Amino acid sequence: MTRVMVLTLLAVLPAGGAAQHGDWSMPGKDYAATRYSDLSEITDANAGRLRPVWTFSTGVLGGHEGQPLVVDNTMYVVTPYPNVLYAFDLTREGYPLKWKYRPAVDPNALGIACCDAINRGAFYADGKIVYNLLDGHTVAIAAATGKELWKTRIADLSQGETTPVAPLVVKHRVIVGASGGEFGIHGWLKGLDLETGRIVWTAYNIGPDSEVLAKQGMFKPFYDRGAELALTSWPAEVWKNGGAPVWGWMSYDPDLDLIYYGTGNPAPYNPDQRAGDNKWTASVLARRPEDGTLVWAYQFTPHDSWDYDAASEMILADLAVNGRPRKVLVHFDKNGFAYTMDRATGEVLVARPFVDVNWAKRVDIATGRPVVDSTKLTGASRGNVKDVCPSLEGGKSPASPAAYSPRTGLFYLATNNMCMDYQATQATRIAGTPFIGANTPYHAGRGGQLGAFIAWDAGAGQKVWQTTERYPVWSGAVVTAGGVVFYGTLDGWFKAADARTGKVLWRFKVGSGVVGNPITYTGSDGKQYVAVYAGIGGDWFLLAGDVRSDDPADVRPPADFISDIGRHTSQGGIVWIFAL
């Protein structure tokens, strides 16, 4: 079963690519976004002997989200703004650079990106490294030489759009989206031609069917009926600045020929300004990669009143649900529910909370709608709504993608244990400035610890084990055939844990908090390596109080809910590689 799946995944790698077994050529490891590696040299028995073998300072201090790629004995690293691309030669001692690419990026993007100048990484296809610059451009770089092959403007800074998302490449199509849920963008997904960078199609996430690419007879959502759903679920004109950014992770099922991605929050945060469900914000959309046609969509949080973006990854797996084998999509939403869905139709099969949730009592899988606790509804007319769980950082952050092991049948993910008060206020849309309208201070959830790393059974909708962490956990995960799962913590520990029990087998202090995603690969010597970025940032650049030291003109008091994080970490930007 496992072997068949791996072979299938290898078979659907982009044509012309030189990716080998043991490489890591796309953000989620494979099109199913499993972040599972069948490498097995490092095991639960020997992980305690891991040691660092190489480090590299990127020279950049922004939050180091995303992950390196390894293709053909070369490691590719994209930094946060100014989005330098490094290519390291893994065949030579000290891994010297083959080349580096320094794009000209508009510094104005720093004032348009909501939450630090992060980048979520590149995609390797057909001899090209494809990634997004923060200022609204996609570039394709020749993997062998570092030469820029094309550069396409995809987004408009003046309208609040920035582009930290990692692309997905399917056959000859490069799929990209834009951030800006805090700037009132009109969210979209675009398909570019891999050879030329030409924009082939644009599919909006909100608006009329003609712009959403919801075509009669083609678009078949499981729960909704009727036309113009993404228009009629909004007040007139309001949808034009309604958000629905694309900033998380995309996946692809080659058999169904569907790409899956989640959309972010509706804008503004004050729900009084946008009556209705606000489709397709906070939703998962399934589209055809060739022309963007919408096939189905499902909204996790209708009329989102808590900034519950659905940008988290959609992991594709074959699981037993209620005793029946199903082709599913598994999604851990910011709203605190874990969804197991039929990925052909968009039917919700299981929806259970994976952290403490109080904004909804449950999800009614007959209707697909959450049963909302009306006392937790927010809006400028409702004043300060106290103690909403989870906080808008999410039960899990979309920035920290989960991993799935077909060997254990479990999903592994970083979680947050935070709640919030939510005071919405009237917001004014001024192009190029934030469009938010809420003040949302956080506090620790039940138990007092701010995070945990957990294992989840998505067929049953149950937590299998958890390791509590003092701080929110904001790293992605990777799990291996050796039975080891890796993750990092906000106070700068990189950890290896037993995938069956959660027992921490090994840890190492990596110099700055981890908000990136570990990968594992085979080196030119045939050994298994594990790589991860250190470099606290992303939302923690905003939230953590004083974790910077480079700007003498910006000093801040510690955040009250995480007052001593500055004792353990400051900003940094380091690539780490470990091995036995």
Place this chain on the structure above:
Amino acid sequence: MDFRPLVLALGVTAACGGREAAPVARYAGRVFAGGVAPPAGVPQADKNPFRGDRQSAVEGERTFGVMNCDGCHGGGAVGWVGPSLRDGRWRYGGSDGEIFQSISYGQPHGMPAYGGLLPPTAIWKLVTYIQSLDPPANVPTESWR
């Protein structure tokens, strides 16, 4: 379009022409809030006419919210994705005129130019609000126990 020759030319002129004119030219590459460019060549005062006036500070605080300043600099201007404005420290100068110029014409690294939307009086009241803020008591030079 490359604005560098223009900026250089105007910069030299400004340097020769005295302080009032100096900042006027340096905003061509900025983001304009609402897409409206600030008027060029308007001479600005060096001194905040409302400095210390409580009512002006209250009006400035309202503008700080309405114009979405808090979306980047945080509620109370304590710092968010943009820097703190109440720590007594300034990237681009903290004199009355320098704060005015930063708001009106923007700054590199993302500060939008608001001079196209806000009249000088409203900007001076924003300056008054920012100047009214006390630095936080608990600064990060503290020790941990």
